[in-house]
Amino acid sequence: MPGGAGVGVAITQPLLGTFFGLIAVAMVGAMFIAAEYRRGLIRTTLAAHPRRGQVLAAKAVVLGAVTFATGLVAAGFAMVVGVAHLRANTPVDPIGVGTEVRIVVGTALLLAVAAVLALALGTVLRRGAGAVAAVIVVIVLPYLLGELPTVLPANVQAWLLRITPAAAFAVQQAYPSYPQVDAQYTLIGGYYPLPPWAGLAVLCGYAALAVGLATVLLRRRDA
Amino acid sequence: MKLVLHAEWTKLRTTATTGWLLLAAVALTVMVGVLATSAVTCPTGGCGIDPAKTSLTGVYLGQAVVVVVAVLAIGGEYGTGMIRTTFTAMPHRLVVLGAKAMLLVGLVVAAGVVAVLGALLVGRPLLAAHGHLVLSLGAGPVLRAAVGSVLYLALIALLSLGIATAVRDSVVAIGLVLGLLYLFPIIGGVVVDLTWHRHLEQIGPMAAGLAVQATIGLQSLPIGPWAGLGVLAAWAAGGLLLGGLVVRLRDA
Numbered sequence: 001m002p003g004g005a006g007v008g009v010a011i012t013q014p015l016l017g018t019f020f021g022l023i024a025v026a027m028v029g030a031m032f033i034a035a036e037y038r039r040g041l042i043r044t045t046l047a048a049h050p051r052r053g054q055v056l057a058a059k060a061v062v063l064g065a066v067t068f069a070t071g072l073v074a075a076g077f078a079m080v081v082g083v084a085h086l087r088a089n090t091p092v093d094p095i096g097v098g099t100e101v102r103i104v105v106g107t108a109l110l111l112a113v114a115a116v117l118a119l120a121l122g123t124v125l126r127r128g129a130g131a132v133a134a135v136i137v138v139i140v141l142p143y144l145l146g147e148l149p150t151v152l153p154a155n156v157q158a159w160l161l162r163i164t165p166a167a168a169f170a171v172q173q174a175y176p177s178y179p180q181v182d183a184q185y186t187l188i189g190g191y192y193p194l195p196p197w198a199g200l201a202v203l204c205g206y207a208a209l210a211v212g213l214a215t216v217l218l219r220r221r222d223a
Numbered sequence: 224m225k226l227v228l229h230a231e232w233t234k235l236r237t238t239a240t241t242g243w244l245l246l247a248a249v250a251l252t253v254m255v256g257v258l259a260t261s262a263v264t265c266p267t268g269g270c271g272i273d274p275a276k277t278s279l280t281g282v283y284l285g286q287a288v289v290v291v292v293a294v295l296a297i298g299g300e301y302g303t304g305m306i307r308t309t310f311t312a313m314p315h316r317l318v319v320l321g322a323k324a325m326l327l328v329g330l331v332v333a334a335g336v337v338a339v340l341g342a343l344l345v346g347r348p349l350l351a352a353h354g355h356l357v358l359s360l361g362a363g364p365v366l367r368a369a370v371g372s373v374l375y376l377a378l379i380a381l382l383s384l385g386i387a388t389a390v391r392d393s394v395v396a397i398g399l400v401l402g403l404l405y406l407f408p409i410i411g412g413v414v415v416d417l418t419w420h421r422h423l424e425q426i427g428p429m430a431a432g433l434a435v436q437a438t439i440g441l442q443s444l445p446i447g448p449w450a451g452l453g454v455l456a457a458w459a460a461g462g463l464l465l466g467g468l469v470v471r472l473r474d475a
Contacts, residue, residue, distance in 0.1 A: 013413055019406050023398045031394055038302060129291055129298065129393040136401045137287045144283070144405050147412050151280055153272060156262040188412050 010190035011092050011174045014082020018107055018172070019140060021074060025067045025111050026135040027128075029118030032063055034128030042223045052218045056123060060116050060211060067115040071108030079104055095174050106171030106200060113200070113207045114139060117165070120210035123218055138206070142166035147187045158193040165206045167192070170199025224322070227313055231322040235330070238299065241292060245330060248288035249338040255281030256342030260349040274357045275368040275438040278346030282372050282433070285338055286379050289331055290400050293383035296323055298393030306475045316470045324384055324463065331380040335373035343369060364438035371435030371452055378432065378452070378459040379404070385462030389469045404429045421445045428458040 033056075036042040049055050079100060086092050114135065122131035142164035146157040161167055170192035177185045185191035192199055235241050259280040263272050297320075300306040313319050343360060350357050358365045379400075387396035408430050411423035424430045424445040434444050434451030441447070446454065 010413075016410060016413060019409055020402065023402045023406075027394055027398050034394070129295060129397050132394050132397050133287055133291045133401065136398070136405065137284065140401070140405045140409070141283060141287070144409055145280070147409060150273065151276060151283075152259060153263055156259070 011083055011086070011095055012103060012172045012190055013086065014078045015075060015103070015107060015172055017078060018075070018110070018169075021071065021111055022114055022139060023132075023136060025071075025115040026118040026132050026139075028067070029063055029115035030122035030128045030131035030135065032059060032119055033122045034126065034131060037126045037223075038128070046223050053215050056119075056211070056215055056218055060119055063115050063119055064112045068108050068112035071111035072104065075104045075107040093175060099174060102196060103172055103174060106196060109200060110168045110171060110203065113168070113203050114165075117203070117207040117210050120207065120214040123214035124210070139165045139168070139203075143169060143187075157187070161187065161193050161199075163202070165203045167194050167199040168203035170194045171196045224318060227315075227318050227322040228326065230309075230313070231319070231326055234300075234305075235296060235323075235326055238295070240295060241330070244288055244292045244295075245334040248285045248292070249334055249341065251288060252279075252281035252285035252338035253341040253345055255284050256346050257349065260346040263350065263355070264353050272355070273437060273439045274346070274350050274355050275343070275365050276436045278343050278350065279339065279368060279372050279436050281338070281342050282375065282436070286376060286404065286429075287401060289334075289376050289380050290383045290397060290404075292331070293327055293380040294387040294393050294396045294400065296327055296387075297384060298387045298391075298396055301391045301475075302393055310475050316475075317467055320384075320388060320463075320467055320470060324381055327380045327384055328377045331377050332373055335376040338376075339369050339372045358438065367448060368436045368438055371448060372433075374452060375432045375435060375455065378455045379428075381459040382428065382455075382462040385459065385464070385466035388466030389462075391469075425451075426454060428455050431455055 033042070036045060045055060046052055083092065118131055118135045121134050122128060125131050125134070142160045143166040145152055146161045146166065152160070161170070172190070173192050173196055174190055177183075177191050194202070256278050259277050263277055297306070300309060309319060310316055343365070347357050347360075360366070360369070383396065383400045386400050387393065390396050390399065407423065407427035411420060411427060411430065414420045414423060431446050431451040432455030434446050435448040437444055437448060444451075
């Protein structure tokens with residue numbers, strides 16, 4: 001039973017919808033700039049405000065704030081309603097309020113940073129299609145390969161969840177893993193190789209790199 | 224039909240991205256295969272790894288590029304409004320869709336053959352160096368995995384083309400198709416009930432379709448190799464049918 005070390009079901013199961021939300025915010029983020037390129041509005045935007053770095057920064061702030069707020073409402077709702085529903089049917093290992101808040105806020109941050117990553121890739125590629133595909137491939141695919149049991153050996157799976165943007169899902173880990181307890185600390189049980197905030201920091205690092213590249217390209221290239 | 228094929232071929236050929244994307248699909252498939260096969264270093268030589276499947280891990284990534292190529296084949300026309308010119312020139316819309324499907328399958332099969340052969344050939348010595356028992360390329364199960372993977376990519380292209388025709392927007396279509404492919408197994412992974420878990424693996428387009436890559440432990444597979452590819456073929460047919468209906472009934 002995928003409850004990990006305990007007896008119950010992983011308390012973060014109601015947050016499975018994060019993946020759907022992730023694809024949605026990736027679309028929003030990529031289209032936020034790619035739609036301007038497609039319609040030619042970007043030329044008006046950059047003519048009205050020639051400091052291109054500021055345009056991108058403003059877009060990132062607005063997008064990040066909107067997706068964070070949406071994610072906060074969605075994750076909070078999913079946790080409260082979902083966990084209550086779980087408790088009514090199965091035994092669930094309890095977690096502290098602090099952990100619960102970290103999971104909800106962390107999930108909202110994950111969505112916001114993923115949206116900014118999509119915005120940056122959309123700026124680099126100037127096409128929504130490529131940017132959305134790229135975001136899904138770098139975040140969802142490593143998670144999937146880390147979860148599937150027969151494709152890659154366990155040590156490779158653990159590295160995938162350390163060095164790719166998929167590491168960010170560590171922020172949803174509900175129960176600590178103890179080195180002295182010999183349990184199955186697998187992804188399906190809700191265990192990740194990195195600590196929660198370190199995992200999110202990996203995604204933030206990639207997003208920062210992408211935003212940096214996007215700023216340089218936006219400044220140098222014709223619109 | 225010949226004229227339509229020629230017109231569609233000109234459009235596909237002269238779109239700057241098609242060639243580069245197909246090249247990227249081949250390169251990524253082989254590259255991931257190299258990384259995966261060099262990473263499998265268990266000294267016992269077993270550790271339950273399927274050599275052919277590991278060499279072909281790159282298909283998980285390569286298929287995403289195939290999805291983009293297939294979606295853009297029609298989504299790009301909707302994006303620029305070119306589709307109205309196309310349908311004015313060729314009012315039989317289903318013929319246009321059929322021509323696009325035939326050309327896409329041809330291109331994806333060509334790229335798929337190169338990608339799959341490359342991944343298997345490069346993976347062989349790497350796996351053998353780590354003491355894994357590797358079957359030759361001509362062996363029945365490996366041949367099935369290779370041919371099946373190429374067909375898998377072609378079916379993914381058809382599914383993507385159908386969905387892109389139905390939603391008429393590249394970004395939405397890519398989100399939908401990649402979500403369908405990648406999220407099905409993730410959702411299936413946390414389903415506790417074993418019967419349901421098995422059923423989800425039997426009907427999911429990616430899980431069922433990639434069953435064709437298995438060369439060991441066939442008895443424990445939730446669905447047989449060719450039957451699994453059949454499930455994906457049903458998804459592709461459903462996608463194309465939906466796309467065909469929508470393009471027939473709705474304004475472009």
